Amino acid sequence: MSAVIENHHDDHHHGPDKGLMRWVLTTNHKDIGTLYLWFSFAMFLVGGCMALVIRAELFQPGLQLVVPEFFNQMTTMHGLIMVFGAVMPAFVGLANWLVPMMIGAPDMALPRMNNYSFWILPFAFGMLLSTLFMEGGAPNFGWTFYAPLSTEYAPPSVTFFIFAVHLMGISSIMGSINVVVTILNLRAPGMRLMDMPLFVWTWLITAYLLIAVMPVLAGVVTMMLMDIHFGTAFFNAGGGGDPVLFQHVFWFFGHPEVYIMILPAFGVVSAIIPTFARKKLFGYDSMVYATASIAFLSFIVWAHHMFTVGMPIAGELYFMYATMLIAVPTGVKVFNWVATMWQGSMTFETPMLFAIAFVILFTIGGLSGLMLAIVPADFQYHDTYFVVAHFHYVLVPGSIFSIMAAAYYWLPKWTGNMYDETLGKTHFWLSFVGVNVTFFPQHFIGLAGMPRRYPDYALQFADWNMVSSVGAFIFGFSQLLFLFIVIKCVMGGKKATDEVWDGAEGLEWTIASPAPYHTFSTPPALPERATA
């Protein structure tokens, strides 16, 4: 196939096609990255609207706006869309844009598959969202879809949910195979694995996690499908199955999934902090080993999500200590970032603000995770708002802040224009305040015993819920400002230099801004390697 392309090697083929079909048929990694990023932003807004329905209902005790059945659909769909529709595609989009530019490759290794893996997603989420309009409503069993809620007691639309998950899984698997093959085969000559930027490293490890656990997710939803339609009894105790088995298989996927959503964020932050601290990243090697350790540990801690199902005490102790062990490599990373900033000549442009907020707020989320790992304490915290606060701290000011930091950091390279710094900083501060006002009070109401996933609550929780809802609306609406800033930057603005950021390291800063449609058609000569 490549021979055919080379025969037609004239100048007319160097730019993108015109019109809509450019985007439908494209195999260009930059186009596909852009598609992924816009898609994930659209899903972020859809899932965000659902979150605002939830927070509006919880503004006051009692039932005001929605019926409990619809509230359950909102919590379920919010979780599914944010995890599979917003965070994961955003990181795949960043990988598409950045991995080839960072390793000096002309494109992803499997460009046609790249196109398929993106274009599956709109169909998957179209199918998932269509369930909202079906008789019986959308899935209402929580994003973790525990059996038998999701089998015996599920609305009929559950079948659409199952096939949507299958499609998302196929998309992720194809995307991650592509990332692995690209990174292992297409690095510029002379670039060793330990020379790769950390974003590439974290994505390589993430891709392996995806390849390992997405098939297990596909397996568990297939078992659900068989239980619902073909009379098997994987999760039906009456037929010899076991509902607890569902939780084990789900979390065997689910815990690595948590790290799938955070490891690329580590890579982004490890790129941004050195630039704005004007120092080399502290402890590159230990960062790589820490990432690999976290990935390994993620496979052997899953049952800490289910301490209250009734496990033997030995099992609970094992999962408690194994979980706490993850704090060690994570701590290595946090200290490395702090050490990178230490005595650096720091400036605080928008990407750096998001990156620093990431380090601080992600650490808060990590520490509440340690609290949840303590078995006797978890019996108290389980399924309360404390858990909600914990995972939102690692996902919103964790993963999502890192995605925004990445957007601001690389936007000048993508568009050739600088974004509006004043508006960017305004967006940061609104988001920062909004996130903390939303989620910090949820620690308090969780410790006080408010359970998650209910549309109503006891009067004693009223004040902090009101605060939390106000914060959610601040955070939600400030994302429209983000949309405006990105569009403004795409349309025009101060021209960016090729290097964009003073002293930024990496091959992506050696090419023109905006990045030409085809880059590194001939492999770059690597800059002189600084001997460590």
Added chain:
Amino acid sequence: MAADQNIQSKMTLKLLGVVVGMFVFGFALVPLYDIYCQVTGANGKTSGPYIAGAPLEVDKDRWVTVQFLANNNANMPWEFRPTVRTMKVQPGQAYSTVFFASNPSRQTMMAQAIPSVAPFHAAEYFHKTECFCFEQQELARGERIEMPLKFIIDPHLPASVETLTLSYTLFDITQVAASAATEIPVS
């Protein structure tokens, strides 16, 4: 370039192989989990019919309380209860008791009782030589039945256990049995 393509296709195929392998592994977790539970008694699962090897020695000095519980799963209309709620038993000695069930609904129904023992680590010491949970019950409308249970507590039961609870949950499997007619594994 051709050689590169070759390496890439090989690697892609290998990774697809991993994907297929992990999909199969997801299903392999089902039997693995059952084996794990039966070996460790985790989840309170008891094993199948007990086949006596060497006769167990009766521990004349020890008395253990056994409590019986009967629950209906959601939407199960049967009346289901133990005829005796607690028994004082001696480890090693065989005992028997009877559970009562009746079908007050208007049609013939199939039921399956699923046992669970608490505390979990005592499950492996609770031997059932005969149990209605080893088979399915079919009752016509209004039919009543007394269902036997014979059991022996293993003398190796840890000394810390003074009370054992055997709980049954009764599931309506009329639909499952009709649609699949599958062999349902019982434990």
